[in-house]
Amino acid sequence: MKEDAFDRRAFLKSAVAGGAAAAAGTLPKSAEAQGTAPTKTPAQESPPPTYSFLNPDEAAFIEALVDHMVPADQYSPKGTDLGLNLYIDRALASGWGKGDRTYMQGPWRPGVPSQGYQLPLTPAALYRSGIAAANAACAKTYGRRFDKLDPAQREEFMQGMRSGKVVFEGGPPSRAFFATVYQNVMEGMFGDPMYGGNRGKAGWKMIGFPGVIAVHYQNVEKFRGKKYSVEPVSISDMS
Amino acid sequence: MATRLKEVDVVIVGLGWTGGILAKELAEAGLKVVALERGGLRLPQSDFTVPQVRDEIRYVIRHDLMMDTQKDTLTIRNNVSQEALPMRRLGSFLPGDTVGGSGVHWSGHTWRWTDMEFKVRSRYEERYGKKYLPEDMTIQDWGITYDELEPYYEKFERVAAVSGKAGNLRGKIVPGGNPFEAPRANEYPLPPLTPLLAQEMFREAAAANGYHPFPRPSANASRPYTNPDGAKYGACQYCGHCQRFGCEANAKGSALISVIPIAMRNPNFELRTHAWATKVLKDPGAKRVTGVAYTNVLNGDEFEQPASIVLLCAYAINNVHLMLLSGIGEAYDPVTQKGVIGKNYCYQTGASATLFFEGKHFNPFMNAGGSSTTIDDFNANWQFDRSKHGYVGGFIVAGAFNTSLPIGYRPVPAGTPAWGTEWKAATAKWYDTAMQINMSGSVMANRYNYFDLDPTYRNAFGLPLMRMTFDYKPNEHRIGEHAAQVINDLAKSMKPTHLNPAVARTGPWTVVPYQSTHNTGGTIMGTDPRTSAVNKYLQSWDAHNLFVVGANVFPHNSTYNPTGPVGALAYWTADAIKNKYVKNPGLLV
Ligand SMILES: Cc1cc2nc3c(=O)[nH]c(=O)nc-3n(C[C@H](O)[C@H](O)[C@H](O)COP(=O)(O)OP(=O)(O)OC[C@H]3O[C@@H](n4cnc5c(N)ncnc54)[C@H](O)[C@@H]3O)c2cc1C
Numbered sequence: 001m002k003e004d005a006f007d008r009r010a011f012l013k014s015a016v017a018g019g020a021a022a023a024a025g026t027l028p029k030s031a032e033a034q035g036t037a038p039t040k041t042p043a044q045e046s047p048p049p050t051y052s053f054l055n056p057d058e059a060a061f062i063e064a065l066v067d068h069m070v071p072a073d074q075y076s077p078k079g080t081d082l083g084l085n086l087y088i089d090r091a092l093a094s095g096w097g098k099g100d101r102t103y104m105q106g107p108w109r110p111g112v113p114s115q116g117y118q119l120p121l122t123p124a125a126l127y128r129s130g131i132a133a134a135n136a137a138c139a140k141t142y143g144r145r146f147d148k149l150d151p152a153q154r155e156e157f158m159q160g161m162r163s164g165k166v167v168f169e170g171g172p173p174s175r176a177f178f179a180t181v182y183q184n185v186m187e188g189m190f191g192d193p194m195y196g197g198n199r200g201k202a203g204w205k206m207i208g209f210p211g212v213i214a215v216h217y218q219n220v221e222k223f224r225g226k227k228y229s230v231e232p233v234s235i236s237d238m239s
Numbered sequence: 240m241a242t243r244l245k246e247v248d249v250v251i252v253g254l255g256w257t258g259g260i261l262a263k264e265l266a267e268a269g270l271k272v273v274a275l276e277r278g279g280l281r282l283p284q285s286d287f288t289v290p291q292v293r294d295e296i297r298y299v300i301r302h303d304l305m306m307d308t309q310k311d312t313l314t315i316r317n318n319v320s321q322e323a324l325p326m327r328r329l330g331s332f333l334p335g336d337t338v339g340g341s342g343v344h345w346s347g348h349t350w351r352w353t354d355m356e357f358k359v360r361s362r363y364e365e366r367y368g369k370k371y372l373p374e375d376m377t378i379q380d381w382g383i384t385y386d387e388l389e390p391y392y393e394k395f396e397r398v399a400a401v402s403g404k405a406g407n408l409r410g411k412i413v414p415g416g417n418p419f420e421a422p423r424a425n426e427y428p429l430p431p432l433t434p435l436l437a438q439e440m441f442r443e444a445a446a447a448n449g450y451h452p453f454p455r456p457s458a459n460a461s462r463p464y465t466n467p468d469g470a471k472y473g474a475c476q477y478c479g480h481c482q483r484f485g486c487e488a489n490a491k492g493s494a495l496i497s498v499i500p501i502a503m504r505n506p507n508f509e510l511r512t513h514a515w516a517t518k519v520l521k522d523p524g525a526k527r528v529t530g531v532a533y534t535n536v537l538n539g540d541e542f543e544q545p546a547s548i549v550l551l552c553a554y555a556i557n558n559v560h561l562m563l564l565s566g567i568g569e570a571y572d573p574v575t576q577k578g579v580i581g582k583n584y585c586y587q588t589g590a591s592a593t594l595f596f597e598g599k600h601f602n603p604f605m606n607a608g609g610s611s612t613t614i615d616d617f618n619a620n621w622q623f624d625r626s627k628h629g630y631v632g633g634f635i636v637a638g639a640f641n642t643s644l645p646i647g648y649r650p651v652p653a654g655t656p657a658w659g660t661e662w663k664a665a666t667a668k669w670y671d672t673a674m675q676i677n678m679s680g681s682v683m684a685n686r687y688n689y690f691d692l693d694p695t696y697r698n699a700f701g702l703p704l705m706r707m708t709f710d711y712k713p714n715e716h717r718i719g720e721h722a723a724q725v726i727n728d729l730a731k732s733m734k735p736t737h738l739n740p741a742v743a744r745t746g747p748w749t750v751v752p753y754q755s756t757h758n759t760g761g762t763i764m765g766t767d768p769r770t771s772a773v774n775k776y777l778q779s780w781d782a783h784n785l786f787v788v789g790a791n792v793f794p795h796n797s798t799y800n801p802t803g804p805v806g807a808l809a810y811w812t813a814d815a816i817k818n819k820y821v822k823n824p825g826l827l828v
Contacts (some may be wrong), residue, residue, distance in 0.1 A: 069658035075667050096301055103308045103327040105696065111324040114749035115315050118324055162657070182657070190295040190645035204665065207670035209604055209645045212293035214478035216605040225436045226672070227600045238290040 003102045011179040046186045050086060053093040053124060057145070062088055064147035069185055075204045079185070087188030087197030088127075088181075119172055126172055126180055133171030134161065193234045204232040212238060241541040243531060247271045248772030250428050250531050250546035252516040252561065255340015256802060257788040258552030259502065260398075263468075265814035266507040270821070274502075274545060275514035275533050277553075278337035283496060285486035285663050295644040299483050302329050304344045305799040306336045306538035307487040310536075311698040313556065317710040319386040319573065319687060325696050325704060325821035330751035332758055333483065334554045335438050339495030341554060341756055342802070345484040346608030346641055347458035347492050349401045349806075351392045351801035353594040355621055359631075359795060362725035367626055373714065375686040376631065377576075377583055378795045382766040382775045385421050385767040388807045389713035391814075395806030396428060396456075399492030400464050400472045401426035402609065403456030408652045416451040419619035432461045432475065435609060437674035439599050441638020444733045450614040455637065458492025458607020470497040481608030491608065517700050519549055519785065528567070528782045533689045533695045534700060544789030547824075548784045548816065552809075554792040558697050558704040559584075559630045559690050568762075568772050568781045573708075582762040584707060588634075588715050588744055591677035601674050603643040611639035617725065618681070630717040632681030635727055639677060645670070652737040668699045676730055676739070677753070678722040684795040690761050706730040710748050719743030757801050759793040766828075776815040777808060783826045786812055 051059050066079025066088075076082065091097055099122035108120045119126065134157075135145040142153050149157060160166035162182070164175035171177075188197025190204070192212075198204065204211055211232035219228065248270040252256045258274055265737040265740050281287070281304075297303045306312075306329065312325035333339035333475050355362060359378050363371060364376060372378070396403075404425045406416025431454035434442070438454070438595055445452040457483070458470040475490040491498050502508045511533075530545035539745040551558040563570060567580035617623055618633035626633065626715045642648075651665040693706040711719075723741040730738050765771025768780035779785040790801040821828055 005610075070663070071660055072662065073660045075660070075663040099309075101307050101328065102310055103325045105325070107695065109322065109324055112317070112747075115324045115326075115752040116330055117327050160659075170300065178774060185658075186649075187300055187646050188728045189295055191300070192294055195296055202644065206667050207645060208667075208733070209670070213291040213294065213444070214480065214604065216475055216477040218481075219602075220435065220477045221431045222248060222607050223331045223600075223602055224439070225600055225606065228602050228605070234573055235290040235294060 006105065012069070024096070027073065038193045051089050052099065054085075054089050056125065057135065058131045059085065059089070061135065061145070063085035064154065065181065066150075066185055066188075070189060076206050081199065082189060082202055083193075084185055084188040085201040087191070087195055088184050089194045091184060091187070092127055098122055118207040119176060119203070120127045121172060123180060124178060129171050130168070130174075130181075134166075134177070137166055137168060137174070164178030194236050201232045201234055241543045243543045244545065246530070246545040246547070247273045248546065249273070249548045249550060250275065250544050251550045251552055252531055253551070253553030253557065254338050254494070254510060255335060255552065255554060256494045258340070258550070258805055259498040260806065261550055261552060262502040262508055263498040263505070263814050264506040264815065265534075266502050267816040268821070269507065272502070273509045273511065273546070275531060276338050276510065276512050277515040277536065278335070279512050280338045280510075281343075281485065281543065283485060283487065283489055287487045289487050292484060293478070295646050297517050298344070299642075299644060301645060302333065302560050303542065304335055304337055304483070304485065304775060305329055307719075311697070311700075312704060314693040314704050314706045315695050315750050316706070316708050319708060323693055323706045323708070324728050326750050330488060331465070331754045332751070332756040333753065334756055335557065335742065338499060338510070339493055340431050342492075342494050344483045345756070345802065347394060347399070347401075348609055348611070348800040349399060349456050349458050349492070351421060351423075352797050352799055352804045353619060354385045355619060356523070356795070356797050357383055357385060362621075362764070363631055370378040371626065372517075372631060372711075374712065375712075377684045377686050378434060378631070379463050379684075379763075379765060381764055381794055383764070383785045384480050386805065388811060391422075391807035391810040392803060393423070393425060394810050395803065398470075398497050399457050399458040400459035400460040400466060400490075401427055401458050401492065402429040402432050404431050404454055405589060415453065417613075417615050417619070418451050419615045427456060428466075429461045429464055432457065432459060432607050433477070434611055434612060435606055435640060436599065437638045437640055438610060440674070441676060441729075442612045444729055445612070445614050446774040448729055448732060450616045452614050453613040453785055455609055455613045455639075457607065457611070457753045459607040459609045460490045460492075462785060465495060468497065468501055470501065475607045475798060477605045477607050477610070479604040479606050479644065481519040481606075484642075501823050516553065516779060517702060518562070519551070519561060519567060520545075521565065521567065521782070526782055527787045548786070548820070550562060550586060551785070551787045555758045555789045556690075556705065557763065558787050558789050558791045562762055562772070562787065563690065563692050563705060564702055565777060567785065570691055571689050576686060579763070581761055582772075583684035583688050583763050583794055584688045584709055585682040585684055585759045585793070585799070586709060587682055587755050587757050587796055587798070588711060588719055588747065589678060589754060590719055590723050590726065590741040590743055591675050592730045592741040593673055593675050593739040594730050594733060595650070595652055595669055595737040597672060597736040599769065600671050601640070602671065603640055604646060606640040606643065608641055608699050610641065610688040611637045613637040617722070622656035628717055628721045628722070630714050631683050632714070632718055633639070633798055634718055634722040635680045636676060636678045636722065636729070640672065640674070640754055650739070653739045670804075676726050676741070678726055679798050679800075680715065680722055681720040681798045682711070682796045683714055684760065711744065716743065716745050719745070728811065757790070758794065759790040759796040759801060761791045762787045762791040763794040765794065774826070776827045777812045778815075778820075778827055780826070784824060786811055809824070
């Protein structure tokens with residue numbers, strides 16, 4: 001269990017990618033103590049074939065995060081069963097992830113919050129550096145990367161990113177990273193299933209959103225103040 | 240080297256609402272008209288069909304119909320001591336980028352602005368005294384009157400299929416409408432939209448509180464309609480995908496399905512898509528312009544289109560940008576207060592409360608862009624005494640739904656966790672059982688809110704970006720505070736299970752999230768070339784064959800949405816060109 005909990009190689013890689021150059025010298029005790037090679041077999045680490053952007057470490061981070069945000073309960077299946085990880089992967093591989101419709105010329109300045117997004121990073125680059133930095137920060141605080149944290153630690157760490165309390169050394173601001181991830185999780189949960197998320201229209205079913213069929217000329221009066229329950233219809237259902 | 244093309248009578252930059260209106264009118268008057276539109280042509284029958292058009296990710300989240308900040312954007316700062324930085328992504332406003340312009344994906348709320356706006360300085364000085372107006376508040380009279388515009392408002396309402404209820408017919412107050420509106424010659428072309436539960440609840444509460452609720456006039460056809468030009472509209476389906484979407488039912492008033500196809504059938508008219516105007520060409524010797532330089536964005540070819548008349552119809556902020564890039568008129572300087580181009584940029588302010596009612600069903604996915612019951616008691620109502628609250632301007636308040644799709648709209652009571660089972664429980668419970676009361680407030684012009692060219696950042700054509708310097712001033716904060724109080728009092732009187740109260744904006748204006756595409760000013764109209772860029776016919780004081788059409792001519796911003804007067808002024812300008820200018824080219828004033 002203990003060995004499983006921390007993958008030294010992955011940690012070092014993420015730490016460097018996150019820009020925390022001194023990370024190797026500041027390994028947390030628990031990580032150093034463990035020392036030995038990881039016991040996971042390469043087969044277990046190989047990426048699920050469906051990811052086109054996320055590498056295995058990144059996929060593990062996103063899977064853990066979406067399952068924490070959207071746990072399985074009476075309202076819906078869990079995040080990975082809804083395809084939220086897949087939604088994010090596809091978004092990052094798409095034009096959006098590569099910075100479509102984003103002004104990418106410098107000079108780059110942090111600016112003030114009222115000036116909006118000012119990082120020199122496309123969404124894909126923000127995820128890549130953000131996940132690496134988050135795993136490095138987790139390693140420093142908890143001695144293991146994010147996907148190996150227990151639920152209480154995950155919760156604490158996510159709250160820390162949300163408020164900006166967690167510091168990504170040399171990386172993008174944790175708050176900006178988390179705001180993007182959070183927005184994307186919501187898009188995956190409540191957007192059309194053709195983008196890879198909202199599998200089985202479970203997000204729509206959870207709230208009672210009827211989907212794309214919307215001919216309500218008469219319904220607007222007929223259902224005024226009354227519950228309108230239908231099986232939701234997605235774009236691919238009609239295509 | 241740019242290719243010089245054969246001269247035409249009229250070149251129009253931008254084919255949205257204003258360009259479409261002028262293209263049709265001037266081509267019908269026998270002029271040879273060319274329109275340059277930076278975007279492509281998307282047609283409802285091929286591009287706005289169900290199910291593909293019902294895609295919140297594509298249209299709302301990824302801005303499929305809107306300007307591309309990779310090619311051109313603005314730099315933003317709140318005040319002159321800040322360094323402006325580029326708006327790297329869209330946020331607060333979402334101008335269009337296809338034939339039809341922003342009028343493809345607007346909501347359609349269509350108002351008639353009154354003399355309260357057009358005579359703003361003289362009216363306030365008369366009623367409250369000269370000292371009432373803060374020194375840095377650079378509001379001024381527009382040089383036009385409601386009576387002059389009334390027939391043009393009517394024309395636009397008929398073309399755009401506006402549904403509504405008159406409140407003042409030729410001076411007689413009519414029950415059911417807005418009693419504070421200015422006198423109308425005729426009823427709206429279409430009856431009001433069918434109200435939603437939220438609107439009915441708001442109406443009852445507003446009336447019980449002594450206010451005067453009415454259905455907001457909107458260019459959403461409440462039933463099938465053929466406009467006076469023969470353009471056919473279908474009935475609005477309350478599909479819940481209005482704002483930011485093209486309309487699949489052809490029920491939303493749009494130049495794309497009214498004036499533009501009519502112009503396109505006219506042999507006097509030619510549309511060039513993917514044609515990005517970069518500069519208005521000047522005749523160095525004379526007070527006139529000679530044409531427009533543009534780039535074909537499909538292959539980079541550059542052209543000069545000579546024309547006898549140039550019309551800038553590229554949306555408010557783009558019109559100002561083109562004027563600054565072309566060096567027409569003197570650029571405004573907030574320190575010396577000399578110059579006019581860039582002056583008096585204004586925006587709007589807003590606030591909203593969310594009301595949660597256990598057991599009610601609001602069906603937030605069934606609504607029109609204009610599903611809004613509104614009160615005008617704190618705006619067009621001139622009897623309302625502003626001095627008690629110490630501001631100039633006002634606000635409208637509404638119970639409304641508009642495009643409440645689930646990525647963007649998931650109301651939960653304040654304090655609900657942002658994820659996890661508790662979040663899911665609240666989201667599931669309240670999606671259908673909450674409603675909102677919102678307000679839109681005016682913004683008065685201020686000496687330090689303005690546009691100029693950015694010294695650092697450039698667009699895809701190598702040209703300087705336009706720099707926007709804007710923040711709310713104490714006047715707007717006071718409006719926000721009063722409005723929040725009115726909203727919260729109304730909301731409490733409705734006895735919701737929970738209330739997320741309205742909070743007045745007091746922090747700086749921010750470029751995110753979306754607020755409204757109601758940017759005004761920059762080349763303002765007036766009676767004096769020293770204090771305005773264009774005259775009452777939207778004709779440049781510095782080049783008599785150049786007309787700059789759009790909300791960029793508004794000297795300040797009202798609480799109302801802008802397109803009523805934008806459309807009316809386009810028709811007014813068309814008449815001035817047809818009936819006056821062509822016969823006798825020169826300054827019309
Ligand atoms: C989401 C949304 C909701 C709105 N809701 C309302 C509402 O409810 N009520 C209301 O009154 N108003 C509303 N508006 C505003 C309304 O759409 C505009 O006021 C109106 O469309 C302005 O008309 P216009 O002709 O000035 O500009 P547009 O209709 O935007 O047309 C301008 C055209 O110029 C083109 N263009 C720009 N630059 C260039 C260039 N350099 N070269 C060539 N072409 C160029 C653009 O691509 C565009 O097609 C809304 C806008 C948005 C985005």
